[in-house]
Amino acid sequence: MFQQRVVSDDFLGKWQQTTNVMAGIFDVPAGLIMRVGPEQIEVLVSSHTPGNPYEAYEKAKLNTGLYCETVMATRSLLHVPHALEDEHWKDNPDVALNMISYLGVPLLWPDDEVFGTICVLDSKKRSYQQRYVDLLWEIKKAIEADFRLMEQQQKLISSNADLLDANRALSVSNGELKAALDKIGAMQAELLRAEKMSALGNLVAGVAHELNTPIGNGLLVASTLKSNVGTIARELATGVTRKHMDDFIGGVDQGADILLHCLGRAAELVDSFKQVAVDQSSRRRRQFDLRKTFGEILATVGTLIRQSGHQVLCEVEGDITMDSYPGALEQALLNLINNALVHAFPDGEQGQIRIAACRRADDFVEISVADDGIGIPQANLVRVFEPFFTTRLGQGGSGLGLHVVYNQVTTALCGSVQVMSEPSRGACFTLRVPRVAPASPSPA
Ligand SMILES: Nc1ncnc2c1ncn2[C@@H]1O[C@H](COP(=O)(O)OP(=O)(O)OP(=O)(O)O)[C@@H](O)[C@H]1O
Ligand SMILES: [Mg+2]
Incomplete structure (x- = not known):
């Protein structure tokens, strides 16, 4: 056929x-x-x-x-x-x-x-004659050459159609990919929101827990004082002995001291909590020279450093002018330097604290605060940024310092922070922040 x-x-x-x-x-x-x-x-x-x-x-x-x-x-x-x-x-x-x-x-x-x-x-x-026959064969060959051309054209057309089909399929799967990506983006945003909410919940619970001790103690002291005043008032009506009066005054004095201490501690805590909620209105954006800002920070902790006897090195690679939120950066670096001073050398030995900054190709700035102290145990590394995580409970540590660092770096400076440490080989905190902060930082 x-x-x-x-x-x-x-x-x-x-x-x-x-x-x-x-x-x-x-x-x-x-x-x-x-x-x-x-x-x-x-x-x-x-x-x-x-x-x-x-x-x-x-x-x-x-x-x-x-x-x-x-x-x-x-x-x-x-x-x-x-x-x-x-x-x-x-x-x-x-x-x-x-x-x-x-x-x-x-x-x-x-x-x-x-x-x-x-x-x-x-x-x-x-x-x-034979030459006519030959001529007819030549014409036949010419037409058969055209057949081959036609077939190639046909193949080109159909592979073009295949390409078009493949292109169409690609753009369909591209669309599907984009939709999937959008969905993942939305899920991620939702997760982040949920994470923030749960962090906020933890924070509120922590605040309540922390304030409970000084306020509870204060309340106890105040009610003791009140009952003592009632007793002395009754005794005054019937006549009070010198000894009772002295005891009363001594008790009031002691109670007032404890009250002062409790209220002072509560005030201190409230102060740290305020830092946690990175206050939008206190953020002021401007251009600043990083080396100069480092100098200002070191001046702030100058006395502490001198007293500690540690060596503090400051290394900024070239001139780095940032357009960002210096207040947030200062707060984060102060907390990191303070931590090195407080935690890294518990036995009073003298060590080194190194603060360094350099510019990266992607217009990010990398700032690190490193010490050569005792380091952070592996088990604690994943927890140090959590609010209220402290190894100095009852010794003045509230466990909010690094949480404030995390908040300032990620929210105000739109960057990230990492910690690396090996026991007895010191700790190194590295911030990666955009040299020029994005137009409007995401709300805290
Ligand atoms: N440079 C460091 N060397 C060793 N351990 C550190 C260092 N920095 C932080 N840590 C550990 O991380 C914990 C959490 O630090 P963070 O600054 O959040 O709280 P804190 O210093 O204990 O209390 P706060 O800063 O609120 O007064 C510290 O208790 C300490 O165990
Ligand atoms: Mg601290």
């Missing part, structure tokens, strides 16, 4: 010219290019020559004894000089059109399937 091939108009136009010239050279009324289909054969191109009985797109049934059928079946040249003188050909269908001589060759598609034929027909007896 034959498969009918599709031919584009460009090639049809070109072959029309070829067929016209061919009919002229052969001096015949009909030069044809035939295309075969599953059940019939059709005139694909018919030469524009006088006396040509064939019209383009005219079809003929197969298995009717056509000259072309033999060419296609044998896949070789057929030359019938005079059909009426040939027993085999005298009744073939083209004789009815008075086409009694035939010269034709098969046209083969690049996959070697038969496309059809190219042939010349005449109404008189023709015995073609």
Whole structure:
């Protein structure tokens, strides 16, 4: 069974010219290019020559004894000089059109399937010389070269279509990816919000817990004082001994001391809590030179450092001008330096505290505060930024210092903070903050 091939108009136009010239050279009324289909054969191109009985797109049934059928079946040249003188050909269908001589060759598609034929027909007896036969073969080869071109074009078109399909599929999966990313972003924001809320809840619980001790103690002392005053008032009415009066005054004095201490501690705690809630209004953005700011910070803790006897090194790589929130940075660095002074050298030995800053390629600034003290045990490393985590409970530590550092760095400075430490090899806190803070820092 034959498969009918599709031919584009460009090639049809070109072959029309070829067929016209061919009919002229052969001096015949009909030069044809035939295309075969599953059940019939059709005139694909018919030469524009006088006396040509064939019209383009005219079809003929197969298995009717056509000259072309033999060419296609044998896949070789057929030359019938005079059909009426040939027993085999005298009744073939083209004789009815008075086409009694035939010269034709098969046209083969690049996959070697038969496309059809190219042939010349005449109404008189023709015995073609070899050079005509050769010419017909050359024309056949030229047309078969066009077949190969057509097939390549077809392949290009279909691979282009494949590419378009792949592109379409890609943009669909791109869209899906984007949607998934958006969803993840939303989930992340929700998680962050939830985390903040739970951190806030912990903080409130912690605040209540911490304040409970000094206020509870204060209340106890105040009520004792009140009951003592009642007793002395009654005794005054009936007469009070000198000893009782002295005891009372001593008790009031002691009670007042404890009250002062409790209230002082409560005030201190409230002060630290205020730092935790990074106060928007206290943030003032401006340009500042990092080296100068370091100098100011060290001046603030100058006395403490001198008393401790530790060596403090300050190293800023080049000039770094920041456009950010110096108040927040100062607070964070002060807490880190204080921690090094308080925690790193508990046995009174002298060590080194190194504060360094350098600019990174992505316009971030890396600031580190490192000491060579006792370090932080592995188990505590993950907890040090938690509010109220302290190893100096009852010795003046509230465990809020590093939480304040974390809040200031992430919220006001829009950066991040990391801690590295190995026991007895010191601790190093590294801040990574944008040199130029983003337009509006996210609210605390
Ligand atoms: N440089 C350091 N060397 C060793 N341990 C440290 C250092 N810095 C912090 N720590 C540990 O981390 C804990 C938490 O520090 P943080 O500053 O939050 O609280 P604190 O210093 O104990 O109390 P606060 O700062 O509120 O007075 C400290 O108790 C200490 O155990
Ligand atoms: Mg601290």
